[in-house]
Amino acid sequence: MRDRLWTKDFTIDVCINFLLYVIMYQLMLWSTQFAIHTWDATVSEAGLASGIFIIGALSSRIVTGHVIDALGRKKALLVGTSMYMLGLLLYFPVHSLTAFLVIRCLHGAAYGISATAASTIVGAIVPPKRRGEGIGYYALGNTLASAAGPFLGMTLCSGGNYYLNVYVCIGLAVLTFALAAAIHSPEHVCTAADRAALKSLRWDSFISVQALPISIISFFCGIGYSTVLSFIGAYTNSLNLAIAGSIFFCTYSVTSFFSRPIIGRFLDHHGGDAVMYPTLAILALCMAAVGLAESNALFAIGGMLLGLSYSTVTSSGQALAIHGVPEDHIGLATSTFFIFVDLGVGVGPYMLGSLVPAYGFSSVYFGAAVIALAAIPLYYALIGRTGVFSYRQMEQIRSKER
Numbered sequence: 031m032r033d034r035l036w037t038k039d040f041t042i043d044v045c046i047n048f049l050l051y052v053i054m055y056q057l058m059l060w061s062t063q064f065a066i067h068t069w070d071a072t073v074s075e076a077g078l079a080s081g082i083f084i085i086g087a088l089s090s091r092i093v094t095g096h097v098i099d100a101l102g103r104k105k106a107l108l109v110g111t112s113m114y115m116l117g118l119l120l121y122f123p124v125h126s127l128t129a130f131l132v133i134r135c136l137h138g139a140a141y142g143i144s145a146t147a148a149s150t151i152v153g154a155i156v157p158p159k160r161r162g163e164g165i166g167y168y169a170l171g172n173t174l175a176s177a178a179g180p181f182l183g184m185t186l187c188s189g190g191n192y193y194l195n196v197y198v199c200i201g202l203a204v205l206t207f208a209l210a211a212a213i214h215s216p217e218h219v220c221t222a223a224d225r226a227a228l229k230s231l232r233w234d235s236f237i238s239v240q241a242l243p244i245s246i247i248s249f250f251c252g253i254g255y256s257t258v259l260s261f262i263g264a265y266t267n268s269l270n271l272a273i274a275g276s277i278f279f280c281t282y283s284v285t286s287f288f289s290r291p292i293i294g295r296f297l298d299h300h301g302g303d304a305v306m307y308p309t310l311a312i313l314a315l316c317m318a319a320v321g322l323a324e325s326n327a328l329f330a331i332g333g334m335l336l337g338l339s340y341s342t343v344t345s346s347g348q349a350l351a352i353h354g355v356p357e358d359h360i361g362l363a364t365s366t367f368f369i370f371v372d373l374g375v376g377v378g379p380y381m382l383g384s385l386v387p388a389y390g391f392s393s394v395y396f397g398a399a400v401i402a403l404a405a406i407p408l409y410y411a412l413i414g415r416t417g418v419f420s421y422r423q424m425e426q427i428r429s430k431e432r
Contacts, residue, residue: 033159035163039213039214043155043213044170046209047149047169048175052202054141055175055179056182056183057083058083058179059180060187061134062079064187064192067190068127068130069126069130075127079131083138086139086141089139091145091365092365092369094106094143095146095365098146098362099150099218099357099358103147103154103216103217103218104213107215110140110144111203111206111210113144115204115206117137145368146368150361151216153348153363153364154215159428162293162296162297162298163291163297164294166349167291169290173341174287177279183195238365241351241366245369246408246412247306247347247405247412248343248370249374251313251340251405252370252371253378253381254378255340256374256375256378259379261391263275265391266329271326274323277329277333278329278336280330281330281334283337285337286341289337289338289341289342290342290345293345294346294349299421300421301422302346306413310402310406313405314400314403315399316332317398317402318399319331320332321392321395348367348368353427385397
């Protein structure tokens with residue numbers, strides 16, 4: 031009999047993840063428009079109002095990963111979701127752009143705590159033999175939110191009533207907190223050694239050494255994804271393809287929705303190497319296709335390829351990051367993985383954006399394709415040659431975890 035996946039707590043955690051991302055995406059779009067409308071902010075200042083949220087999230091992930099397994103996963107989730115909910119109230123009295131940026135950063139920190147806790151809980155709930163499939167379903171919340179969040183943000187801001195969007199987010203945040211209160215999380219019993227470890231400030235107290243190799247690979251993939259988030263709109267406009275960006279994200283979302291659980295099951299039955307090598311090659315092909323795109327059809331193909339590659343990295347990669355990790359270090363491994371994903375998304379535009387003035391937008395995607403290709407031999411050097419993610423070794427580890 032197969033280990034049961036769709037338990038009450040797993041379903042609740044999937045819903046929490048979806049709501050966390052919906053609010054994040056709603057506010058990403060809203061914050062830029064709100065800053066420009068309220069304080070006549072420049073495009074770069076408005077972009078900072080959106081991006082500083084990720085900086086706050088990245089900062090809190092580092093700390094949360096260090097303490098979550100010892101202090102309590104559900105406790106961290108309740109703290110994070112309550113801060114996420116109450117932080118929305120701070121948007122109402124803000125009277126300056128500087129204060130707005132501070133609030134956005136703090137709100138991002140609340141999101142980082144919540145998202146790390148929710149991801150840690152799902153890693154502990156899902157049966158080891160179905161971890162790839164389970165986290166694939168869990169990550170569908172990200173895919174659905176990437177469509178629902180921007181849609182709500184654009185729709186609610188269209189009438190010029192910018193606070194209506196915040197009111198809706200408050201309602202969603204209250205629901206998120208209620209679900210967090212209802213979930214039952216497997217907890218690690220904190221020992222005296224664990225409490226002593228909390229006081230340690232060594233680098234490996236904040237970064238999981240075991241999860242570091244796959245996290246480094248995710249960093250390179252995050253760079254590629256950042257080029258889509260940052261430049262796809264301007265790129266399609268420069269090509270006079272008005273709807274190409276929408277088509278790209280539509281095919282990306284649809285492909286991600288169907289591929290994540292399927293590829294997750296493939297990982298469970300064939301091992302991580304069988305998934306990651308093709309994934310990295312497809313990501314490189316995706317970036318090259320976007321760089322060569324001169325029609326809506328090629329952008330549609332690029333979106334499909336991204337759905338088969340980057341979405342696999344963020345779901346299957348998380349499953350691999352916590353594979354074989356001691357139960358009391360799942361939170362640290364989870365935060366390490368997402369720290370590197372976020373870092374790649376954050377530095378990518380700065381690394382590759384400098385190519386645009388001299389070589390045009392297409393050069394950004396060719397550069398991203400080279401980086402994705404470089405990740406293939408790097409994966410072999412860090413992971414593949416050890417066989418740690420071969421099906422045989424993964425099955426041996428999972429048989430001990432049952």
